[in-house]
Amino acid sequence: MPELFDPTAKPNHRVENLAVRPGSLAGKVVGLLDIGKPKGDWFLEAVGELLRENYGARETVYYRKPTHAKPAPGELAEEIAQRCDAVVEALAY
Template sequence: MTIGTSVSRLTVLDPTVEPAQAKAAMASRLSSLNGRVLGLLDNSKHNATEILNMMSILLGHRFMLGGSLPFRKRNASVIAPRELLDEIARKCQVALVAIGD
């Protein structure tokens, strides 16, 4: 077949894949942070700790937090290990995650 001159129709295959849908639901929203323990998950990027600490202070001005706990994942480019996420869920009722670059 010569490109551009043939009248035959081609059938071509889709090269793409749709992502598998994750089975996850949003956690219930809290009406207040009073008395809640705040988890701060540092993603190891520069200034992540500083930003999270500042956020913790600002939230502390608005709410009577039950405390804040720092956590850190060693590598910004790898998802947090399940054990780390489980620990945050055990010890905290709310969490802030640093995901900036």
């Protein structure tokens, strides 16, 4: 029987602890991180509206990564962490 190989790259680091999720978004600031794919801004605008109207988010703040091919720069990640209670990261086409 032939042996099959998985050609996908494996992550080079392991996340040990996930961030604690808020029990509710009511009164929270939610970051909307566009990774830079087409229509991501349009999609996140709709998500932000839903979060404010249906889940009581106090504010949504839009951010955009410089490129979808790399992680968010450290400064951007730090700004989001300092300002936001939760983050939605989106990919759209």
